[in-house]
Structures are given as structure tokens and as C-alpha cells.
Amino acid sequence: MFIYAMFQQYFPYELRGHAHKYTQKLVTYFYPYIQITFHELTGEKLKRSDAYFAIQNYLADHTTATAKRLKADVVKGSKSLVLTMDDHEQVMEEFQGIKIWWSSNKNTPKRPSFSFYPKTEERRYYTLTFHKRYRDAITKSYIDKVLKDGKAIAVRNRERKLYTNNSTKWSHVQFEHPANFETLAMAENEKEAIKNDLIKFSKGKEYYTKIGKPWKRGYLLYGPPGTGKSTMIAAMANLLDYDIYDLELTTVKDNSELRKLLIETTSKSIIIIEDIDCSIDLTGQRRKEKKNSEEDDKKKDPVEKKKDEEEKKSKKGSKVTLSGLLNFIDGIWSACGGERIIVFTTNFVDKLDPALIRRGRMDRHIEMSYCCFEAFKLLARNYLDLDDHELFGRIEGLLGEKEITPADVAECLMPKSEREGVESCLRELVKVLEKLKKKKKQGKKKAEEEGEVNGEENGDGESGESSSESGESSSEDDEVAGKGRKRNSKR
Numbered sequence: 001m002f003i004y005a006m007f008q009q010y011f012p013y014e015l016r017g018h019a020h021k022y023t024q025k026l027v028t029y030f031y032p033y034i035q036i037t038f039h040e041l042t043g044e045k046l047k048r049s050d051a052y053f054a055i056q057n058y059l060a061d062h063t064t065a066t067a068k069r070l071k072a073d074v075v076k077g078s079k080s081l082v083l084t085m086d087d088h089e090q091v092m093e094e095f096q097g098i099k100i101w102w103s104s105n106k107n108t109p110k111r112p113s114f115s116f117y118p119k120t121e122e123r124r125y126y127t128l129t130f131h132k133r134y135r136d137a138i139t140k141s142y143i144d145k146v147l148k149d150g151k152a153i154a155v156r157n158r159e160r161k162l163y164t165n166n167s168t169k170w171s172h173v174q175f176e177h178p179a180n181f182e183t184l185a186m187a188e189n190e191k192e193a194i195k196n197d198l199i200k201f202s203k204g205k206e207y208y209t210k211i212g213k214p215w216k217r218g219y220l221l222y223g224p225p226g227t228g229k230s231t232m233i234a235a236m237a238n239l240l241d242y243d244i245y246d247l248e249l250t251t252v253k254d255n256s257e258l259r260k261l262l263i264e265t266t267s268k269s270i271i272i273i274e275d276i277d278c279s280i281d282l283t284g285q286r287r288k289e290k291k292n293s294e295e296d297d298k299k300k301d302p303v304e305k306k307k308d309e310e311e312k313k314s315k316k317g318s319k320v321t322l323s324g325l326l327n328f329i330d331g332i333w334s335a336c337g338g339e340r341i342i343v344f345t346t347n348f349v350d351k352l353d354p355a356l357i358r359r360g361r362m363d364r365h366i367e368m369s370y371c372c373f374e375a376f377k378l379l380a381r382n383y384l385d386l387d388d389h390e391l392f393g394r395i396e397g398l399l400g401e402k403e404i405t406p407a408d409v410a411e412c413l414m415p416k417s418e419r420e421g422v423e424s425c426l427r428e429l430v431k432v433l434e435k436l437k438k439k440k441k442q443g444k445k446k447a448e449e450e451g452e453v454n455g456e457e458n459g460d461g462e463s464g465e466s467s468s469e470s471g472e473s474s475s476e477d478d479e480v481a482g483k484g485r486k487r488n489s490k491r
């Protein structure tokens, strides 16, 4: 310290640079260690360095057990408090038998003791020290490992986000959906297959590079309302720790706006377009439908008519075309930004243009269907903590005959008051199923009668199949199937 002060005071300023250079060389000659520093702020604009951030996460995870002085920080974007080593603290760790020292340091830029200017920020950095003998192992393997692990830890600890767009801007809230595959009611083997597919995808970076395909995968979820399509998406995001981008196509003006939105999405995310058949005018069938719209309008009740008009208006506002959307899914831009899953949901898979859902674009088509007995058993376990009951046999028989959505089953299994027990929930479900069965029988009978009348009138014996079910139910039945029909009006 004394020598340094003498050096500062008596050595001519012009020669100090040279002197410093030679002393450093001398020190390096005898000092067998190499030091690498990682600064928090880098570049001219002093951007926060990704490497520093990754090392911070790595050290928080690996060294908090050995460091003696720690500091607690609320790191931006992290869901919990992060413990890191305190300034000027040093820790040691071993990598393949090599000793490595990490220290956390800071520089406080000098400023006059009295100043009108705001306080200058401290510059933090980590220093990595190791013996020069291990230069290759450290620079070629260890640092890579630290950065990779640090990034993975950051992803694990991050606060996940649910984004939605208004025109070209994404805004977000914290994503906190409790859905998971364990509570999702569907056939067990199918569920396992989907889970494995997702996990394989998320670990498939090398594979996708090898086959020369962008690292992304498309899922089409289709099925009646209330069968768990949205729940499945939330479960997917929770399984993989991904963010969700819920893309509202009707607010996107044209294809170039759509591209802008795509570019802004980040890696490790699921981009979803719900009810794709309703989002924009994409299908040939829809155009054909329009021709008949005048006739239809006469038949529809005023509320439905108004809804249809609103839908048409919102579609008119969007000039996103089928080719624009195809480009969004697998155009050249779709490869930027890393691993991503794209999910479409629809209630009417037949209405979609085949080009939109062909394999390669939508790699996996998943049908979410009515509640089977296996799915019911899972719901009973979740909702009522019940593995078996004398009513299960009856329910199994009824489920085989009647189509009921998991959403409606779940509704029956939820106790409506504190006094309501397991038995009454199950009885409620039996009641609902029997009512649906009766209604189905009546619907069939009516269709047959109408068929006979029409046959007599037109000389044609064919009957219009089962659509009577949703159209003509009693008010009691409305309660049962109300949820489903309300959603059906999306059409």
C-alpha cells in the first residue's frame, strides 16, 4: 500500500502506464494463477451482462452452503428471494478435482465528496481464479457448464408470465394456473404419451439441430367445450416451466403485425391461439356459410344474430390471411428465438383448412373428448378423495351411454355446501346422467317421428341425427348442459 502511494506520488505521470505494464508482467511471471473477470455491466450502453446474471444464479445455487457472508436480493423476474455471496466474499469449489475460487467484487467510481450529480452506480464483477495448469479445462468446459447451469437455474426460478396482445403489443401478468397433468382427467396412456412427447421436445435441442428443423412443435387440441383444452395448455406450461403467449388474432391488423408479435415472443414459451375457427376468416367452409347467411339470419334469435354480427365485425378488422398465419407457424421467422410450442384449440376441427393443421405444422392432434370412466375416477379422487364407492358401477354404466364433459362431471362433484358429503355429490351426478339419458331417448324418438313424417312428405326416409339434443331441452336440462351450450355459441 505504502509502495503504491509512493508510486502514485513520485513517479512521473507519463511513465506510470509503462511501469504498471512491466510490474504486471513480472507478477504474472511468478504468480501461477489466472484470473477471469465477469462484469455486471458491459458495452458502451452498459447493458446487464447475461454471463454475469448466469454466474450469479449459479453461485447462488452452488455456494450458498459454503459462503460465510451472504446477501439477499430481489432479482428482477425471479419468483423468490435470491441469496448470493456478499461483496468481497470468496468461495472455493472443485471441478474435476481442480480448485476454483470465485470472488464477488465491486468498484465504486471516485467522485467528489460534495456533488450536485446523483450518486454514480457501483460496478460489480465476479472474479474466477484458477491455476494456469488448468487453463483448458476451465476455459473450455467449466465456464460453459457454469453459464449453462446458471441459465437453467434462472429459468427454474423465474416468475412465469402469461402474455396477451392488443394489436402489436404484448402485455403480461404473472402466470399462476394450478393445472397439472396429475389432475387432468383423460385416458392414462394418452396422458403419458403427451407428457413424454413434451419432455422429449424440451430436451431435444441437439436432435432438432441434427435433423435441421427449427426447435418448435405444434399441437392441435380439439373437442367439445369443457373437455379440458385450456386446462391442458396450462398443465403443459406448468410441466415444462414455459411462459404462455395467448395470441388474440382478431386484434392483429395484418400479417406484418402478426410477424412483429412473433419476433417478440421469447424462448421457452407456448403460443396459443384459442378457438382458431372463430379467430379469423380462414376456412373455405366459412365462406360458403356466408352465402347462406341471409337464410340463417331469418332463423336465428336476436341475441345470436347480434353475436354473429359482432364476430363478423371483429374479423373484418383483421386482415391476417391464412398464408400469413401459415408463415407465422413455420415461415423463416418462426425459427428465431429458440424453443417454442404452438397450440391451436378448436371445438370444430372439421372446419379448419387442412393446410393449417397438416402434420409438420400441427405435429400432434389431440382429441379432448367426453368423460370416460377412467377420467371420472380421477376426478372423484381429486374432488372427493374417493377411490371406490357403491355408486361407481352405476356411474360407469351411465357414462358409457351418455356423453358428458369433464367440466360438467367436475361441477357435480364439487360439494355445494359444507354439509354436502361424498354420497350426495355422486347421487347428483347419477341424476344428471340419467336425465341426459332420458333426453337422448326422447330426442331419438322425436327424430324418428320427424323422419317418418318427412319421409311421407318427401318420400325420403333419412332422419337428421341427434342435433335435437342441444336445441330442444327443458329448462331443467338447460341447467345440466347449460355450460356446454353457452360455449357452443362461439360458433
Ligand SMILES: Nc1ncnc2c1ncn2[C@@H]1O[C@H](COP(=O)(O)OP(=O)(O)OP(=O)(O)O)[C@@H](O)[C@H]1O
Residues within 6 Å of the ligand: 183, 184, 185, 186, 223, 224, 225, 226, 227, 228, 229, 230, 231, 232, 346, 347, 368, 406, 407, 408, 410, 487
Ligand atoms: N379433462 C379435464 N380434467 C380435469 N378438469 C377438467 C377437464 N376438462 C374440464 N375440466 C374442468 O372444467 C373447466 C373447463 O375446462 P376448460 O376450460 O379446460 O375446457 P375447454 O375444453 O378449454 O373449453 P372451451 O372449448 O369452451 O374453451 C376447467 O376449469 C376444469 O376445472
Ligand SMILES: [Mg+2]
Residues within 6 Å of the ligand: 229, 230, 231, 274, 345
Ligand atoms: Mg378453452
